[in-house]
Amino acid sequence: MIVGIDLGTTNSLVGIWRDGAVTLVPNALGHLLSPSAVGLGDDGAILVGLAARERLISHPALTAAAFKRYMGSDRLLFLGEKGFRPEELSALVLRSLKADAEAMLGEAVDEAVITVPAYFNDAQRKATKAAGELAGLRVARLLTEPTAAALAYGLDALEEESTILVVDLGGGTFDVSVLNCFEGVMEVRACAGDSWLGGEDFVDVIVAAFMAGPGAEAGLPPPSEGSVLRAALRRQAELMKRALSDAESATLDLAHDGKTLHWSLTRDGFEKLAEPLLARLRAPIERALRDARVDPDALSQIVLAGGASRMPMFRRLIARLFQRLPVQSINPDEVVARGAAVRAGLAMRDQSLEEVVLTDVAPFTLGVGVAERDADGRRIDGLFMPVIERNTVIPASRIETVSTLEDNQSQISIKVYQGESRLVRDNILLGEFVVTVPRRRAGEESVDIRFTYDTSGLLEVEATVRSNGVRGNLIIEGNPGVLTPEQIKQRLTELAKLKVHPRDQAENAAVVARAKRLYEERLGATRHRIGDWLSDFMAVLNRQDETEIAAARQRLVANLDAVDDNFFL
Numbered sequence: 001m002i003v004g005i006d007l008g009t010t011n012s013l014v015g016i017w018r019d020g021a022v023t024l025v026p027n028a029l030g031h032l033l034s035p036s037a038v039g040l041g042d043d044g045a046i047l048v049g050l051a052a053r054e055r056l057i058s059h060p061a062l063t064a065a066a067f068k069r070y071m072g073s074d075r076l077l078f079l080g081e082k083g084f085r086p087e088e089l090s091a092l093v094l095r096s097l098k099a100d101a102e103a104m105l106g107e108a109v110d111e112a113v114i115t116v117p118a119y120f121n122d123a124q125r126k127a128t129k130a131a132g133e134l135a136g137l138r139v140a141r142l143l144t145e146p147t148a149a150a151l152a153y154g155l156d157a158l159e160e161e162s163t164i165l166v167v168d169l170g171g172g173t174f175d176v177s178v179l180n181c182f183e184g185v186m187e188v189r190a191c192a193g194d195s196w197l198g199g200e201d202f203v204d205v206i207v208a209a210f211m212a213g214p215g216a217e218a219g220l221p222p223p224s225e226g227s228v229l230r231a232a233l234r235r236q237a238e239l240m241k242r243a244l245s246d247a248e249s250a251t252l253d254l255a256h257d258g259k260t261l262h263w264s265l266t267r268d269g270f271e272k273l274a275e276p277l278l279a280r281l282r283a284p285i286e287r288a289l290r291d292a293r294v295d296p297d298a299l300s301q302i303v304l305a306g307g308a309s310r311m312p313m314f315r316r317l318i319a320r321l322f323q324r325l326p327v328q329s330i331n332p333d334e335v336v337a338r339g340a341a342v343r344a345g346l347a348m349r350d351q352s353l354e355e356v357v358l359t360d361v362a363p364f365t366l367g368v369g370v371a372e373r374d375a376d377g378r379r380i381d382g383l384f385m386p387v388i389e390r391n392t393v394i395p396a397s398r399i400e401t402v403s404t405l406e407d408n409q410s411q412i413s414i415k416v417y418q419g420e421s422r423l424v425r426d427n428i429l430l431g432e433f434v435v436t437v438p439r440r441r442a443g444e445e446s447v448d449i450r451f452t453y454d455t456s457g458l459l460e461v462e463a464t465v466r467s468n469g470v471r472g473n474l475i476i477e478g479n480p481g482v483l484t485p486e487q488i489k490q491r492l493t494e495l496a497k498l499k500v501h502p503r504d505q506a507e508n509a510a511v512v513a514r515a516k517r518l519y520e521e522r523l524g525a526t527r528h529r530i531g532d533w534l535s536d537f538m539a540v541l542n543r544q545d546e547t548e549i550a551a552a553r554q555r556l557v558a559n560l561d562a563v564d565d566n567f568f569l
Protein backbone atom coordinates (compact mmCIF):
# COMPACT_ATOMS: atom_id res chain seq x y z
CA MET A 1 0.00 0.00 0.00
CA ILE A 2 1.25 3.45 -0.90
CA VAL A 3 -0.07 6.30 1.22
CA GLY A 4 -0.15 10.04 0.50
CA ILE A 5 1.26 12.35 3.16
CA ASP A 6 1.05 16.10 3.61
CA LEU A 7 4.04 16.78 5.86
CA GLY A 8 3.12 20.30 6.97
CA THR A 9 4.80 22.97 9.06
CA THR A 10 2.02 23.02 11.66
CA ASN A 11 -0.05 19.93 10.90
CA SER A 12 0.39 16.74 8.91
CA LEU A 13 -2.14 14.37 7.39
CA VAL A 14 -2.11 10.97 5.74
CA GLY A 15 -4.56 9.70 3.16
CA ILE A 16 -5.09 6.60 1.08
CA TRP A 17 -6.73 5.83 -2.23
CA ARG A 18 -9.36 3.13 -1.77
CA ASP A 19 -12.35 2.04 -3.86
CA GLY A 20 -11.85 4.89 -6.28
CA ALA A 21 -11.81 7.65 -3.68
CA VAL A 22 -9.61 9.32 -1.09
CA THR A 23 -9.95 8.36 2.57
CA LEU A 24 -8.10 10.43 5.14
CA VAL A 25 -6.73 8.45 8.06
CA PRO A 26 -7.57 9.41 11.65
CA ASN A 27 -4.79 9.32 14.25
CA ALA A 28 -4.96 7.52 17.60
CA LEU A 29 -7.08 10.40 18.95
CA GLY A 30 -9.53 10.17 16.07
CA HIS A 31 -8.33 13.45 14.51
CA LEU A 32 -7.40 13.83 10.86
CA LEU A 33 -4.89 16.60 11.56
CA SER A 34 -1.82 15.64 13.58
CA PRO A 35 0.31 18.54 14.85
CA SER A 36 3.85 18.34 13.43
CA ALA A 37 5.36 18.52 16.89
CA VAL A 38 7.74 16.21 18.74
CA GLY A 39 8.67 16.29 22.39
CA LEU A 40 10.25 14.42 25.23
CA GLY A 41 7.73 13.29 27.83
CA ASP A 42 8.25 13.27 31.60
CA ASP A 43 9.18 9.59 31.43
CA GLY A 44 11.83 10.25 28.78
CA ALA A 45 9.79 8.73 25.95
CA ILE A 46 9.21 10.60 22.69
CA LEU A 47 5.78 12.19 22.25
CA VAL A 48 4.51 13.00 18.77
CA GLY A 49 1.50 15.09 17.72
CA LEU A 50 -1.05 16.77 19.95
CA ALA A 51 0.55 15.69 23.24
CA ALA A 52 3.82 17.30 22.14
CA ARG A 53 2.11 20.46 20.88
CA GLU A 54 0.29 20.86 24.20
CA ARG A 55 3.69 20.93 25.91
CA LEU A 56 5.24 23.59 23.67
CA ILE A 57 4.66 26.35 26.21
CA SER A 58 5.00 24.40 29.44
CA HIS A 59 8.13 22.49 28.30
CA PRO A 60 9.70 24.55 25.50
CA ALA A 61 13.15 23.02 26.05
CA LEU A 62 11.77 19.50 25.61
CA THR A 63 9.58 20.19 22.58
CA ALA A 64 10.13 21.02 18.91
CA ALA A 65 7.74 22.28 16.24
CA ALA A 66 7.87 24.00 12.83
CA PHE A 67 11.05 22.05 11.99
CA LYS A 68 9.97 21.90 8.37
CA ARG A 69 11.39 25.42 8.11
CA TYR A 70 14.86 23.98 8.67
CA MET A 71 14.70 20.99 6.33
CA GLY A 72 17.83 20.83 4.18
CA SER A 73 19.97 22.65 6.72
CA ASP A 74 22.28 21.03 9.25
CA ARG A 75 20.69 22.84 12.16
CA LEU A 76 20.05 20.75 15.26
CA LEU A 77 16.89 21.17 17.33
CA PHE A 78 17.15 20.07 20.92
CA LEU A 79 14.79 17.97 22.99
CA GLY A 80 16.49 18.39 26.34
CA GLU A 81 20.16 17.53 25.89
CA LYS A 82 19.78 15.61 22.68
CA GLY A 83 20.03 17.34 19.31
CA PHE A 84 17.95 16.15 16.38
CA ARG A 85 18.21 17.05 12.73
CA PRO A 86 15.01 18.37 11.10
CA GLU A 87 14.70 15.21 9.00
CA GLU A 88 14.84 13.06 12.14
CA LEU A 89 12.03 15.01 13.79
CA SER A 90 10.07 14.81 10.53
CA ALA A 91 10.75 11.07 10.49
CA LEU A 92 9.14 10.73 13.92
CA VAL A 93 6.04 12.52 12.60
CA LEU A 94 6.02 10.33 9.49
CA ARG A 95 6.44 7.21 11.58
CA SER A 96 3.41 8.07 13.63
CA LEU A 97 1.33 8.73 10.48
CA LYS A 98 2.52 5.41 9.08
CA ALA A 99 1.36 3.67 12.28
CA ASP A 100 -2.03 5.41 12.03
CA ALA A 101 -2.46 4.18 8.44
CA GLU A 102 -1.37 0.67 9.41
CA ALA A 103 -3.84 0.63 12.30
CA MET A 104 -6.68 1.60 9.97
CA LEU A 105 -5.72 -0.69 7.11
CA GLY A 106 -4.57 -3.67 9.13
CA GLU A 107 -1.61 -4.10 6.80
CA ALA A 108 1.96 -2.85 6.55
CA VAL A 109 2.58 0.46 4.86
CA ASP A 110 6.05 0.82 3.43
CA GLU A 111 5.74 3.36 0.66
CA ALA A 112 4.54 6.95 0.50
CA VAL A 113 4.04 9.96 -1.71
CA ILE A 114 5.10 12.98 0.38
CA THR A 115 4.33 16.57 -0.51
CA VAL A 116 6.85 19.42 -0.42
CA PRO A 117 6.46 23.14 -1.08
CA ALA A 118 7.07 24.04 -4.72
CA TYR A 119 10.00 26.21 -3.69
CA PHE A 120 11.85 23.37 -1.92
CA ASN A 121 15.25 23.05 -3.56
CA ASP A 122 17.38 20.00 -4.02
CA ALA A 123 18.75 19.91 -0.45
CA GLN A 124 15.28 20.29 1.06
CA ARG A 125 13.82 17.58 -1.20
CA LYS A 126 16.67 15.22 -0.33
CA ALA A 127 16.08 15.89 3.37
CA THR A 128 12.37 15.06 2.96
CA LYS A 129 13.26 11.80 1.22
CA ALA A 130 15.72 10.99 4.00
CA ALA A 131 12.99 11.67 6.57
CA GLY A 132 10.81 9.11 4.76
CA GLU A 133 13.59 6.53 4.77
CA LEU A 134 14.26 7.14 8.46
CA ALA A 135 10.58 6.48 9.08
CA GLY A 136 10.76 3.18 7.22
CA LEU A 137 8.96 4.52 4.16
CA ARG A 138 10.19 4.24 0.63
CA VAL A 139 9.40 7.59 -0.92
CA ALA A 140 7.66 6.65 -4.15
CA ARG A 141 7.62 10.29 -5.14
CA LEU A 142 7.78 13.79 -3.81
CA LEU A 143 4.87 15.86 -5.03
CA THR A 144 4.74 19.64 -4.83
CA GLU A 145 1.94 21.01 -2.64
CA PRO A 146 0.24 23.16 -5.32
CA THR A 147 0.23 20.23 -7.72
CA ALA A 148 -1.33 18.11 -4.98
CA ALA A 149 -4.03 20.75 -4.43
CA ALA A 150 -4.80 20.80 -8.15
CA LEU A 151 -4.91 16.97 -8.26
CA ALA A 152 -7.37 16.89 -5.37
CA TYR A 153 -9.72 18.94 -7.54
CA GLY A 154 -9.10 16.65 -10.54
CA LEU A 155 -7.63 19.50 -12.53
CA ASP A 156 -5.08 17.20 -14.17
CA ALA A 157 -7.93 15.77 -16.21
CA LEU A 158 -8.92 19.04 -17.85
CA GLU A 159 -9.20 18.58 -21.60
CA GLU A 160 -7.53 21.77 -22.64
CA GLU A 161 -4.23 23.24 -21.65
CA SER A 162 -4.97 25.25 -18.55
CA THR A 163 -3.29 27.59 -16.15
CA ILE A 164 -4.15 27.36 -12.48
CA LEU A 165 -3.31 29.59 -9.57
CA VAL A 166 -2.92 27.95 -6.17
CA VAL A 167 -2.94 30.29 -3.15
CA ASP A 168 -2.02 28.65 0.13
CA LEU A 169 -2.34 30.64 3.37
CA GLY A 170 -1.12 28.40 6.17
CA GLY A 171 -0.28 29.08 9.79
CA GLY A 172 3.04 30.81 9.19
CA THR A 173 3.58 31.02 5.45
CA PHE A 174 1.88 32.26 2.32
CA ASP A 175 2.65 30.49 -0.95
CA VAL A 176 1.38 31.31 -4.40
CA SER A 177 2.02 29.06 -7.39
CA VAL A 178 1.09 29.19 -11.04
CA LEU A 179 0.63 25.75 -12.61
CA ASN A 180 0.31 24.70 -16.16
CA CYS A 181 -1.60 21.50 -16.87
CA PHE A 182 -1.65 19.77 -20.20
CA GLU A 183 -2.18 16.12 -21.15
CA GLY A 184 -1.15 14.71 -17.81
CA VAL A 185 1.86 16.99 -17.34
CA MET A 186 1.72 19.49 -14.51
CA GLU A 187 4.33 22.16 -14.40
CA VAL A 188 4.99 24.72 -11.70
CA ARG A 189 5.64 27.78 -13.82
CA ALA A 190 6.35 30.20 -10.99
CA CYS A 191 6.06 30.49 -7.28
CA ALA A 192 6.23 33.40 -4.91
CA GLY A 193 5.35 33.85 -1.32
CA ASP A 194 6.01 35.38 2.02
CA SER A 195 7.58 33.13 4.61
CA TRP A 196 6.68 35.63 7.33
CA LEU A 197 2.99 35.87 6.72
CA GLY A 198 0.25 33.44 7.74
CA GLY A 199 -2.73 32.80 9.99
CA GLU A 200 -0.57 33.45 13.08
CA ASP A 201 -0.14 37.09 12.09
CA PHE A 202 -3.92 37.53 12.13
CA VAL A 203 -3.88 36.23 15.70
CA ASP A 204 -1.16 38.77 16.52
CA VAL A 205 -3.33 41.71 15.44
CA ILE A 206 -6.15 40.53 17.71
CA VAL A 207 -3.70 40.17 20.61
CA ALA A 208 -2.29 43.65 19.99
CA ALA A 209 -5.75 45.26 19.83
CA PHE A 210 -6.81 43.47 23.01
CA MET A 211 -3.67 44.59 24.82
CA ALA A 212 -4.07 48.18 23.64
CA GLY A 213 -7.73 48.25 24.77
CA PRO A 214 -9.13 46.08 27.59
CA GLY A 215 -5.69 44.66 28.46
CA ALA A 216 -4.29 48.13 29.16
CA GLU A 217 -7.41 49.14 31.10
CA ALA A 218 -7.08 46.07 33.31
CA GLY A 219 -3.37 46.74 33.82
CA LEU A 220 -2.18 43.50 32.22
CA PRO A 221 1.61 43.15 32.04
CA PRO A 222 3.09 42.91 28.52
CA PRO A 223 2.59 39.29 27.33
CA SER A 224 6.28 38.44 26.97
CA GLU A 225 7.57 35.65 24.73
CA GLY A 226 7.16 32.24 26.39
CA SER A 227 4.89 33.54 29.17
CA VAL A 228 1.75 31.70 30.22
CA LEU A 229 -0.28 34.91 29.81
CA ARG A 230 0.86 35.22 26.21
CA ALA A 231 0.05 31.57 25.48
CA ALA A 232 -3.41 31.86 27.02
CA LEU A 233 -4.14 35.14 25.24
CA ARG A 234 -3.01 33.73 21.90
CA ARG A 235 -5.25 30.70 22.32
CA GLN A 236 -8.24 32.89 23.04
CA ALA A 237 -7.38 35.17 20.11
CA GLU A 238 -7.08 32.11 17.86
CA LEU A 239 -10.57 31.01 18.92
CA MET A 240 -11.88 34.50 18.22
CA LYS A 241 -10.26 34.56 14.79
CA ARG A 242 -11.83 31.22 13.86
CA ALA A 243 -15.22 32.24 15.20
CA LEU A 244 -15.10 35.39 13.07
CA SER A 245 -14.80 33.24 9.93
CA ASP A 246 -18.37 32.07 10.57
CA ALA A 247 -20.00 34.77 12.69
CA GLU A 248 -20.35 38.53 12.49
CA SER A 249 -18.95 39.03 15.97
CA ALA A 250 -17.17 37.02 18.65
CA THR A 251 -16.00 37.42 22.23
CA LEU A 252 -12.65 36.79 23.83
CA ASP A 253 -12.57 35.70 27.47
CA LEU A 254 -9.31 35.85 29.35
CA ALA A 255 -8.90 34.70 32.92
CA HIS A 256 -6.38 36.85 34.75
CA ASP A 257 -5.71 37.64 38.38
CA GLY A 258 -8.89 36.00 39.63
CA LYS A 259 -11.09 37.91 37.16
CA THR A 260 -12.23 37.15 33.66
CA LEU A 261 -11.87 39.89 31.06
CA HIS A 262 -14.43 39.88 28.25
CA TRP A 263 -13.97 41.65 24.95
CA SER A 264 -16.01 41.51 21.79
CA LEU A 265 -14.97 42.24 18.26
CA THR A 266 -17.00 42.37 15.07
CA ARG A 267 -15.86 40.85 11.83
CA ASP A 268 -15.68 44.37 10.37
CA GLY A 269 -13.50 45.46 13.27
CA PHE A 270 -11.19 42.47 12.75
CA GLU A 271 -10.95 43.18 9.04
CA LYS A 272 -9.94 46.78 9.71
CA LEU A 273 -7.25 45.61 12.12
CA ALA A 274 -5.99 43.13 9.52
CA GLU A 275 -5.89 45.57 6.58
CA PRO A 276 -2.08 45.90 6.58
CA LEU A 277 -1.77 42.11 6.42
CA LEU A 278 -4.22 41.86 3.54
CA ALA A 279 -2.25 44.49 1.67
CA ARG A 280 0.88 42.32 2.04
CA LEU A 281 -0.85 39.35 0.45
CA ARG A 282 -1.19 41.13 -2.87
CA ALA A 283 2.49 41.45 -3.79
CA PRO A 284 3.36 37.72 -3.96
CA ILE A 285 0.23 37.03 -6.03
CA GLU A 286 1.18 39.72 -8.49
CA ARG A 287 4.77 38.54 -8.56
CA ALA A 288 3.87 34.91 -9.32
CA LEU A 289 1.65 35.99 -12.20
CA ARG A 290 4.31 38.33 -13.51
CA ASP A 291 7.03 35.67 -13.27
CA ALA A 292 4.85 33.15 -15.07
CA ARG A 293 3.86 35.83 -17.61
CA VAL A 294 0.22 35.05 -17.09
CA ASP A 295 -2.62 37.46 -17.36
CA PRO A 296 -5.19 37.09 -14.54
CA ASP A 297 -7.94 36.63 -17.14
CA ALA A 298 -6.09 33.66 -18.61
CA LEU A 299 -6.37 31.61 -15.40
CA SER A 300 -8.75 28.67 -15.70
CA GLN A 301 -9.05 28.10 -11.96
CA ILE A 302 -8.03 29.58 -8.66
CA VAL A 303 -7.56 27.00 -5.92
CA LEU A 304 -7.42 27.86 -2.21
CA ALA A 305 -5.43 25.88 0.31
CA GLY A 306 -4.27 26.36 3.91
CA GLY A 307 -6.47 26.70 6.99
CA ALA A 308 -6.30 30.50 7.06
CA SER A 309 -7.79 30.76 3.56
CA ARG A 310 -11.13 30.23 5.33
CA MET A 311 -11.18 33.84 6.41
CA PRO A 312 -13.89 35.64 4.44
CA MET A 313 -11.67 38.70 3.99
CA PHE A 314 -9.06 36.52 2.28
CA ARG A 315 -11.63 35.00 -0.06
CA ARG A 316 -12.99 38.44 -0.85
CA LEU A 317 -9.52 39.72 -1.64
CA ILE A 318 -8.97 36.88 -4.11
CA ALA A 319 -12.42 37.37 -5.64
CA ARG A 320 -11.77 41.09 -6.01
CA LEU A 321 -8.32 40.64 -7.53
CA PHE A 322 -9.58 38.13 -10.10
CA GLN A 323 -13.19 39.18 -10.52
CA ARG A 324 -14.39 35.66 -9.84
CA LEU A 325 -14.82 33.12 -7.07
CA PRO A 326 -12.05 30.66 -6.23
CA VAL A 327 -12.86 26.95 -5.99
CA GLN A 328 -13.19 25.98 -2.36
CA SER A 329 -15.35 22.90 -2.15
CA ILE A 330 -12.59 20.84 -0.49
CA ASN A 331 -11.62 21.58 3.09
CA PRO A 332 -8.47 23.75 2.73
CA ASP A 333 -6.69 21.90 5.57
CA GLU A 334 -7.12 18.64 3.71
CA VAL A 335 -6.70 19.55 0.08
CA VAL A 336 -2.95 18.85 -0.14
CA ALA A 337 -3.22 15.48 1.63
CA ARG A 338 -6.12 14.50 -0.60
CA GLY A 339 -4.01 15.28 -3.66
CA ALA A 340 -1.14 13.24 -2.24
CA ALA A 341 -3.53 10.30 -1.81
CA VAL A 342 -4.72 10.68 -5.42
CA ARG A 343 -1.08 10.59 -6.53
CA ALA A 344 -0.48 7.50 -4.40
CA GLY A 345 -3.49 5.90 -6.09
CA LEU A 346 -2.08 6.68 -9.53
CA ALA A 347 1.25 5.15 -8.51
CA MET A 348 -0.44 1.97 -7.29
CA ARG A 349 -2.34 1.61 -10.55
CA ASP A 350 0.90 2.29 -12.37
CA GLN A 351 -0.51 5.31 -14.10
CA SER A 352 1.81 8.15 -14.55
CA LEU A 353 1.49 11.82 -14.07
CA GLU A 354 4.48 13.83 -14.97
CA GLU A 355 5.45 16.75 -12.87
CA VAL A 356 7.92 19.37 -13.91
CA VAL A 357 9.47 20.82 -10.82
CA LEU A 358 11.12 24.10 -10.14
CA THR A 359 14.21 24.03 -8.01
CA ASP A 360 16.26 27.10 -8.74
CA VAL A 361 15.11 29.15 -5.82
CA ALA A 362 16.77 30.18 -2.58
CA PRO A 363 15.85 27.50 -0.03
CA PHE A 364 16.14 29.74 3.04
CA THR A 365 15.97 33.38 3.84
CA LEU A 366 19.44 34.91 4.06
CA GLY A 367 20.06 38.11 5.96
CA VAL A 368 22.01 39.95 8.62
CA GLY A 369 21.64 40.61 12.33
CA VAL A 370 20.67 44.18 13.21
CA ALA A 371 19.76 46.26 16.22
CA GLU A 372 16.91 48.76 16.30
CA ARG A 373 15.59 51.42 18.61
CA ASP A 374 11.98 51.12 19.72
CA ALA A 375 9.57 54.04 20.02
CA ASP A 376 11.02 54.86 23.46
CA GLY A 377 14.59 54.91 22.20
CA ARG A 378 15.52 51.59 23.81
CA ARG A 379 17.99 49.51 21.85
CA ILE A 380 16.81 46.04 20.77
CA ASP A 381 19.59 43.73 19.66
CA GLY A 382 19.58 40.43 17.85
CA LEU A 383 16.94 41.13 15.22
CA PHE A 384 17.11 39.49 11.82
CA MET A 385 16.93 41.57 8.66
CA PRO A 386 16.19 39.45 5.58
CA VAL A 387 18.16 40.38 2.46
CA ILE A 388 17.39 37.51 0.07
CA GLU A 389 14.09 35.94 1.04
CA ARG A 390 13.36 32.26 0.83
CA ASN A 391 11.63 31.43 -2.41
CA THR A 392 13.53 34.06 -4.41
CA VAL A 393 14.45 32.81 -7.88
CA ILE A 394 18.24 32.46 -8.09
CA PRO A 395 20.79 33.61 -9.06
CA ALA A 396 19.80 36.74 -7.19
CA SER A 397 21.50 39.84 -5.91
CA ARG A 398 19.95 42.20 -3.35
CA ILE A 399 21.10 45.20 -1.34
CA GLU A 400 19.98 46.40 2.07
CA THR A 401 21.39 49.34 3.99
CA VAL A 402 22.19 49.58 7.69
CA SER A 403 23.22 52.67 9.65
CA THR A 404 25.18 53.33 12.82
CA LEU A 405 23.10 53.26 15.98
CA GLU A 406 25.43 54.95 18.47
CA ASP A 407 27.29 58.27 18.39
CA ASN A 408 31.00 57.83 17.51
CA GLN A 409 30.49 54.20 16.51
CA SER A 410 33.63 53.12 14.64
CA GLN A 411 32.66 49.68 13.34
CA ILE A 412 29.69 47.87 11.93
CA SER A 413 29.76 44.14 12.43
CA ILE A 414 28.04 42.16 9.70
CA LYS A 415 26.75 38.81 10.90
CA VAL A 416 25.23 36.68 8.17
CA TYR A 417 22.40 34.35 9.09
CA GLN A 418 20.18 31.80 7.39
CA GLY A 419 16.70 31.09 8.71
CA GLU A 420 13.14 32.24 9.06
CA SER A 421 12.97 33.59 12.60
CA ARG A 422 12.70 37.26 13.53
CA LEU A 423 15.36 36.68 16.19
CA VAL A 424 18.87 35.83 15.02
CA ARG A 425 19.43 33.47 17.93
CA ASP A 426 16.90 31.13 16.32
CA ASN A 427 18.63 31.28 12.93
CA ILE A 428 21.91 29.79 11.77
CA LEU A 429 25.04 31.95 11.81
CA LEU A 430 26.89 31.46 8.52
CA GLY A 431 29.77 33.89 9.07
CA GLU A 432 30.71 37.40 10.10
CA PHE A 433 33.04 40.27 9.31
CA VAL A 434 33.55 43.84 10.41
CA VAL A 435 33.74 47.09 8.42
CA THR A 436 35.25 50.26 9.83
CA VAL A 437 33.24 53.46 9.52
CA PRO A 438 34.25 57.09 10.25
CA ARG A 439 33.18 58.21 13.73
CA ARG A 440 30.14 60.43 13.35
CA ARG A 441 26.80 60.92 15.06
CA ALA A 442 24.40 57.98 15.26
CA GLY A 443 22.66 57.32 11.95
CA GLU A 444 25.02 59.49 9.90
CA GLU A 445 27.12 56.60 8.58
CA SER A 446 25.65 53.74 6.64
CA VAL A 447 26.76 50.60 4.84
CA ASP A 448 25.21 48.95 1.78
CA ILE A 449 25.18 45.20 2.20
CA ARG A 450 24.92 43.26 -1.03
CA PHE A 451 24.07 39.55 -1.02
CA THR A 452 24.67 37.57 -4.20
CA TYR A 453 23.45 33.99 -4.19
CA ASP A 454 23.85 31.51 -7.02
CA THR A 455 22.48 28.11 -7.98
CA SER A 456 25.45 26.20 -6.54
CA GLY A 457 24.62 27.51 -3.08
CA LEU A 458 27.49 30.03 -3.04
CA LEU A 459 26.69 33.23 -1.14
CA GLU A 460 28.83 36.33 -1.50
CA VAL A 461 28.30 39.15 0.97
CA GLU A 462 29.84 42.52 0.23
CA ALA A 463 29.61 45.59 2.44
CA THR A 464 30.37 49.10 1.17
CA VAL A 465 30.63 52.15 3.45
CA ARG A 466 28.57 54.78 1.68
CA SER A 467 30.58 57.82 2.73
CA ASN A 468 34.03 56.61 1.62
CA GLY A 469 33.50 53.49 -0.52
CA VAL A 470 35.54 51.22 1.82
CA ARG A 471 34.61 47.58 1.29
CA GLY A 472 34.69 44.26 3.06
CA ASN A 473 33.47 40.90 1.87
CA LEU A 474 32.84 37.29 2.76
CA ILE A 475 32.16 34.19 0.67
CA ILE A 476 30.12 31.37 2.16
CA GLU A 477 29.90 27.99 0.49
CA GLY A 478 26.73 26.04 0.92
CA ASN A 479 25.03 22.78 1.20
CA PRO A 480 25.75 21.52 4.66
CA GLY A 481 22.28 20.10 4.88
CA VAL A 482 22.41 16.89 2.86
CA LEU A 483 22.93 13.57 4.69
CA THR A 484 25.03 10.91 2.96
CA PRO A 485 23.61 7.36 2.72
CA GLU A 486 26.08 6.26 5.46
CA GLN A 487 24.87 9.04 7.74
CA ILE A 488 21.26 8.01 7.11
CA LYS A 489 22.14 4.44 8.12
CA GLN A 490 23.77 5.64 11.29
CA ARG A 491 20.82 7.92 12.17
CA LEU A 492 18.48 5.02 11.59
CA THR A 493 20.25 2.99 14.28
CA GLU A 494 20.15 5.98 16.62
CA LEU A 495 16.44 6.52 16.03
CA ALA A 496 15.70 2.84 16.60
CA LYS A 497 17.13 3.20 20.12
CA LEU A 498 14.64 5.91 21.07
CA LYS A 499 11.83 5.02 23.38
CA VAL A 500 8.65 6.25 21.71
CA HIS A 501 5.46 6.73 23.68
CA PRO A 502 3.14 3.81 22.72
CA ARG A 503 0.43 4.64 20.20
CA ASP A 504 -2.30 3.00 22.29
CA GLN A 505 -1.55 5.49 25.05
CA ALA A 506 -1.55 8.57 22.81
CA GLU A 507 -4.96 9.65 24.07
CA ASN A 508 -3.83 9.53 27.68
CA ALA A 509 -0.66 11.47 26.91
CA ALA A 510 -2.61 14.15 25.00
CA VAL A 511 -5.24 14.63 27.70
CA VAL A 512 -2.59 14.81 30.47
CA ALA A 513 -0.63 17.40 28.48
CA ARG A 514 -3.80 19.42 27.94
CA ALA A 515 -4.72 19.29 31.64
CA LYS A 516 -1.21 20.45 32.58
CA ARG A 517 -1.39 23.32 30.13
CA LEU A 518 -4.75 24.41 31.53
CA TYR A 519 -3.40 24.14 35.06
CA GLU A 520 -0.68 26.61 34.10
CA GLU A 521 -3.07 28.95 32.30
CA ARG A 522 -5.77 29.16 34.95
CA LEU A 523 -5.73 30.47 38.49
CA GLY A 524 -7.58 30.13 41.76
CA ALA A 525 -10.38 27.62 42.20
CA THR A 526 -10.36 26.44 38.59
CA ARG A 527 -6.66 25.70 38.75
CA HIS A 528 -7.18 23.83 41.99
CA ARG A 529 -9.90 21.71 40.45
CA ILE A 530 -7.78 20.92 37.38
CA GLY A 531 -4.99 19.84 39.74
CA ASP A 532 -7.36 17.48 41.55
CA TRP A 533 -8.70 15.98 38.33
CA LEU A 534 -5.17 15.42 37.12
CA SER A 535 -4.07 13.66 40.33
CA ASP A 536 -7.15 11.43 40.19
CA PHE A 537 -6.45 10.53 36.59
CA MET A 538 -2.77 9.80 37.26
CA ALA A 539 -3.82 7.45 40.07
CA VAL A 540 -6.15 5.60 37.69
CA LEU A 541 -3.37 5.38 35.08
CA ASN A 542 -1.15 3.75 37.69
CA ARG A 543 -3.68 1.00 38.31
CA GLN A 544 -3.36 0.01 34.62
CA ASP A 545 -6.93 -1.20 34.21
CA GLU A 546 -7.85 -0.32 30.61
CA THR A 547 -11.62 -0.10 31.16
CA GLU A 548 -11.23 2.08 34.21
CA ILE A 549 -8.70 4.29 32.38
CA ALA A 550 -11.04 4.79 29.41
CA ALA A 551 -13.92 5.83 31.68
CA ALA A 552 -11.72 8.17 33.73
CA ARG A 553 -10.28 9.71 30.57
CA GLN A 554 -13.75 10.43 29.27
CA ARG A 555 -14.63 12.14 32.56
CA LEU A 556 -11.44 14.18 32.51
CA VAL A 557 -12.03 15.29 28.91
CA ALA A 558 -15.59 16.35 29.78
CA ASN A 559 -14.31 18.30 32.78
CA LEU A 560 -11.60 19.98 30.74
CA ASP A 561 -14.08 20.81 27.97
CA ALA A 562 -16.15 22.63 30.57
CA VAL A 563 -13.27 24.97 31.47
CA ASP A 564 -11.70 25.14 28.00
CA ASP A 565 -14.66 25.47 25.68
CA ASN A 566 -14.13 25.25 21.96
CA PHE A 567 -10.92 23.27 22.20
CA PHE A 568 -9.47 23.26 18.70
CA LEU A 569 -6.81 21.38 16.87
Ligand code: AMP
Pocket residue numbers: 008009010011169170171172198199200238241242243245305306307308309310311332333
Ligand atom coordinates in the same frame (compact mmCIF):
# COMPACT_ATOMS: atom_id res chain seq x y z
P1 AMP B 1 -2.44 25.08 7.93
O1 AMP B 1 -0.98 25.49 8.08
O2 AMP B 1 -2.88 24.95 6.53
O3 AMP B 1 -2.81 23.92 8.80
O4 AMP B 1 -3.27 26.36 8.48
C1 AMP B 1 -3.26 26.69 9.80
C2 AMP B 1 -3.80 28.09 9.94
O5 AMP B 1 -5.19 28.11 9.56
C3 AMP B 1 -3.75 28.58 11.38
O6 AMP B 1 -3.22 29.89 11.41
C4 AMP B 1 -5.20 28.59 11.80
O7 AMP B 1 -5.47 29.60 12.73
C5 AMP B 1 -5.92 28.88 10.50
N1 AMP B 1 -7.32 28.48 10.53
C6 AMP B 1 -7.85 27.25 10.71
N2 AMP B 1 -9.20 27.31 10.73
C7 AMP B 1 -9.56 28.60 10.54
C8 AMP B 1 -10.80 29.31 10.46
N3 AMP B 1 -11.97 28.69 10.58
N4 AMP B 1 -10.77 30.66 10.27
C9 AMP B 1 -9.58 31.30 10.16
N5 AMP B 1 -8.38 30.69 10.23
C10 AMP B 1 -8.36 29.36 10.42
